[in-house]
Amino acid sequence: MKTELNKLFGDFVSIFFPRECGCCGCVLKRQEKFICVACDFHLPYTNFHEYSDNDTARQLWGKAPVEEACSFLLLQKDSRVEHLIYQIKYNRQPFLAEYFGYQYGLKLLKVQAYQGIDFIVPVPLHSSKFRKRGYNQSAYFGRGLSRAMEIPLREDILIRKKATISQTGKGRLDRYENVNDVFDCQPTVLMANVHILLVDDVLTTGATIVSAALTLLASFDCRISIVTLARA
Ligand SMILES: [Zn+2]
Known part of the structure; x- marks a missing residue:
């Protein structure tokens, strides 16, 4: 009886506040959570976690000595993933990052290369950006991974001193x-x-995550692996 009432209440609420798919914006059906079935089917999953020699790892070669690196999704222009990243970063829906973190964590759990990890550390936002946005989307992604993999999330290790990385007019080196x-x-x-x-959240030039990795390696006796939600 109680579950029937809950369902009825859920239907009533969804008339006024329809839940939308995080990737395409369509109205979700009752049994769909966060993203619709069509998006789940069509999302460009990279499967990078299945092999160490992938594009994300290659991008970091020679820049930071990392053990493993992979990205869950491929980010292309005007795509479902672009919509998703926008919702996460600019439309106050960081729980979508947590959802995808959890889904990726379940996959990484089955990969030998990602066993024996001690901590998950999200790339922090600068305090000025954190105040403006109100949350760190990478920490939400990390929280999802942490729940699925049962590895502690540590947000107290890395500090961001500078809000942005100035790259204009600079050569690659x-x-x-x-x-x-x-x-x-x-x-x-x-x-x-x-x-x-x-x-x-997103790997683009790699400059940010390389910098974070080098800082950790210089400060602690540690090995680093890298996971991002998407790769541009
Ligand atoms: Zn969708």
């Missing part, structure tokens, strides 16, 4: 030299011989 003063590590945190999963 300068770009990476330029990012060294973007992040810092919390001096009170002590770690040794740990494997850290560094996570971010």
